[in-house]
Amino acid sequence: MILQSIKMAWSSIVSSKMRSFLTMLGIIIGVIALVVLVSIVNGATSSVTDSISSMGTNLFTVTINDNKENPLKIDDLSQFTDDGNLSAVAPVTQSNVTAASSYTSESTTIYGTTAAYAEIQGLELAYGRFLRTTDVDNNSRVAVISSDIATEIIGRPNVVGEYIKFDGVEYMIIGVLESDNTDSSSSSVYEAYIPFTALIRLSSNVSSEVTTFYVSAADEDHMDEAEASLTTLLMGRYSQDEDAFTVRNQSTILETMQSVTNTMALLLGGIAAISLLVGGIGIMNIMLVSVTERTKEIGIRKAVGAGRLSIMQQFLIEALMLSLMGCLIGVLGSWGIIEIINIVGDTSYNLSGGVVIIASCFSMAIGIIFGIYPANKAAKKNPIEALRYAS
Amino acid sequence: MIIFDDVSKIYQIGDEEVRALNHASMQIDNGEFVSIIGPSGSGKSTLMNIIGCLDTADEGTYSLDGQPISNYSETELTKIRNKKIGFIFQDFNLIGKMTAYENVELPLIYQRIPKNKRRDRVTEALERVDLLYRKDHKPTELSGGQQQRVAIARAIASKPSLFLADEPTGNLDSKTGREIINLFHELHAQGNTIVLITHDNAIAAQAARSIRILDGEVKEVTA
Numbered sequence: 001m002i003l004q005s006i007k008m009a010w011s012s013i014v015s016s017k018m019r020s021f022l023t024m025l026g027i028i029i030g031v032i033a034l035v036v037l038v039s040i041v042n043g044a045t046s047s048v049t050d051s052i053s054s055m056g057t058n059l060f061t062v063t064i065n066d067n068k069e070n071p072l073k074i075d076d077l078s079q080f081t082d083d084g085n086l087s088a089v090a091p092v093t094q095s096n097v098t099a100a101s102s103y104t105s106e107s108t109t110i111y112g113t114t115a116a117y118a119e120i121q122g123l124e125l126a127y128g129r130f131l132r133t134t135d136v137d138n139n140s141r142v143a144v145i146s147s148d149i150a151t152e153i154i155g156r157p158n159v160v161g162e163y164i165k166f167d168g169v170e171y172m173i174i175g176v177l178e179s180d181n182t183d184s185s186s187s188s189v190y191e192a193y194i195p196f197t198a199l200i201r202l203s204s205n206v207s208s209e210v211t212t213f214y215v216s217a218a219d220e221d222h223m224d225e226a227e228a229s230l231t232t233l234l235m236g237r238y239s240q241d242e243d244a245f246t247v248r249n250q251s252t253i254l255e256t257m258q259s260v261t262n263t264m265a266l267l268l269g270g271i272a273a274i275s276l277l278v279g280g281i282g283i284m285n286i287m288l289v290s291v292t293e294r295t296k297e298i299g300i301r302k303a304v305g306a307g308r309l310s311i312m313q314q315f316l317i318e319a320l321m322l323s324l325m326g327c328l329i330g331v332l333g334s335w336g337i338i339e340i341i342n343i344v345g346d347t348s349y350n351l352s353g354g355v356v357i358i359a360s361c362f363s364m365a366i367g368i369i370f371g372i373y374p375a376n377k378a379a380k381k382n383p384i385e386a387l388r389y390a391s
Numbered sequence: 392m393i394i395f396d397d398v399s400k401i402y403q404i405g406d407e408e409v410r411a412l413n414h415a416s417m418q419i420d421n422g423e424f425v426s427i428i429g430p431s432g433s434g435k436s437t438l439m440n441i442i443g444c445l446d447t448a449d450e451g452t453y454s455l456d457g458q459p460i461s462n463y464s465e466t467e468l469t470k471i472r473n474k475k476i477g478f479i480f481q482d483f484n485l486i487g488k489m490t491a492y493e494n495v496e497l498p499l500i501y502q503r504i505p506k507n508k509r510r511d512r513v514t515e516a517l518e519r520v521d522l523l524y525r526k527d528h529k530p531t532e533l534s535g536g537q538q539q540r541v542a543i544a545r546a547i548a549s550k551p552s553l554f555l556a557d558e559p560t561g562n563l564d565s566k567t568g569r570e571i572i573n574l575f576h577e578l579h580a581q582g583n584t585i586v587l588i589t590h591d592n593a594i595a596a597q598a599a600r601s602i603r604i605l606d607g608e609v610k611e612v613t614a
């Protein structure tokens with residue numbers, strides 16, 4: 001019986017293809033909106049969260065807002081690592097300089113820091129070594145450069161032992177960083193690390209005061225204790241004024257980021273769901289027209305012995321098939337659109353499986369909810385009046 | 392066997408009570424070929440609807456094959472229609488988008504007969520009306536007479552205890568009409584019960600017995 005109803009529904013759908021397609025269009029557009037938008041938001045979120053978590057989730061960033069006439073010096077930082085909950089600390093300051101080789105030059109971001117930075121930030125070296133404490137103590141003119149500087153400014157990947165000029169001052173290259181292939185942006189990264197003390201000398205607008213530094217927690221699972229220790233130390237130094245400094249944690253940034261994107265996904269999903277709902281009303285509308293048009297047919301079916309349930313089932317299955325076919329076409333369309341976006345925008349979004357399931361369930365629910373009323377209307381028709389209906 | 396015992400059907404039109412059937416009593420035995428004749432407005436449609444279990448009586452009792460059909464629910468009426476009544480209508484009432492075969496198959500689907508058995512019975516019924524060669528044609532591709540024969544095949548296939556024909560020749564030319572009546576004679580000869588409703592005396596005279604209905608009242612007319 002169900003099989004027969006499916007057959008009948010199918011023949012009714014194909015007997016008026018244009019109308020069926022237009023009916024499905026609402027669902028198709030709704031499903032495409034839902035699937036494409038949510039897939040893109042998910043893709044964007046995961047690429048952002050990946051890059052945040054690659055920076056290390058055991059990391060605190062401390063910014064000093066008010067030095068209370070007591071500027072923090074590089075030698076003062078060691079007090080933070082005395083605490084058992086904190087493992088490493090590295091100041092960071094930055095400046096923009098021109099990096100020049102013998103034949104070309106590019107604007108470069110240059111960071112002044114200490115040896116611990118590589119460990120805290122998880123930097124990987126392709127060649128050579130990172131800065132050492134002695135380099136910092138001696139204000140050595142040594143530099144660790146990004147792979148793009150090595151290949152594009154100097155011309156070869158391994159340039160350890162060679163020299164590069166930052167704003168005309170010559171630095172010996174002691175290390176080249178691993179190139180960051182996971183970054184989807186294809187633009188070149190021009191970054192170099194030199195000793196904190198060397199940057200103070202190089203750039204007139206960098207003071208010897210430490211205003212930003214990174215602290216890593218000893219144990220990633222005890223971030224709260226580490227943050228408490230850090231805050232206590234800073235409160236002690238800055239006369240219990242909590243506005244004098246800011247402590248940020250990568251995982252809090254990550255959480256904030258995720259809650260923002262979740263809200264966005266919900267918002268976009270909600271808009272798409274409304275368009276699906278409108279599509280469902282379209283189905284109900286057409287089913288009602290169809291029931292009226294087929295009054296005579298319903299009368300004939302009832303006369304030859306179709307019960308209420310059979311008639312109801314037939315129209316309900318027809319509504320369900322319309323919505324599910326719309327959903328299927330919508331999912332295929334979404335896949336196509338995402339592929340096109342990937343080709344055009346050079347991105348790598350994936351069809352989100354979860355949202356496809358949600359869209360399918362939602363379409364099915366819409367087919368049933370908006371099919372019941374017309375189906376019931378058909379089933380309740382009086383056979384005598386239905387047979388008399390002039391089609 | 393059809394027994395009408397003092398059956399009335401009352402319609403309320405405004406304040407006025409209209410008795411479409413007024414204390415009608417009659418009996419039709421199994422294997423009879425009976426015509427019910429009356430002008431339009433005489434109550435023959437009401438009579439047919441009650442015989443065909445499309446409607447129920449307001450007063451009195453109607454029993455079909457010993458089953459009293461009153462106060463039956465719609466679901467029960469549907470079952471009786473499906474099993475016992477083979478309708479043949481004036482305007483054929485075939486479903487336009489289905490082929491002759493599918494139209495004949497329809498009551499069998501609702502009887503939940505398995506597919507291979509359905510095929511045998513549909514083929515047999517279409518053969519019986521000489522239309523097997525047109526089985527894949529839709530009603531619009533068939534002549535009026537052929538459409539009516541498909542409708543008769545649909546009734547035959549469901550193996551009803553009663554063939555109920557409402558003006559079956561009304562939309563056909565007289566030659567085709569005669570062919571249809573002949574088909575009824577053949578069905579009757581095979582032992583089927585046939586009730587033919589018409590306003591045409593010449594058609595009614597084809598039946599072995601005629602029942603006349605006028606203003607809701609039933610009178611026996613001997614053939």
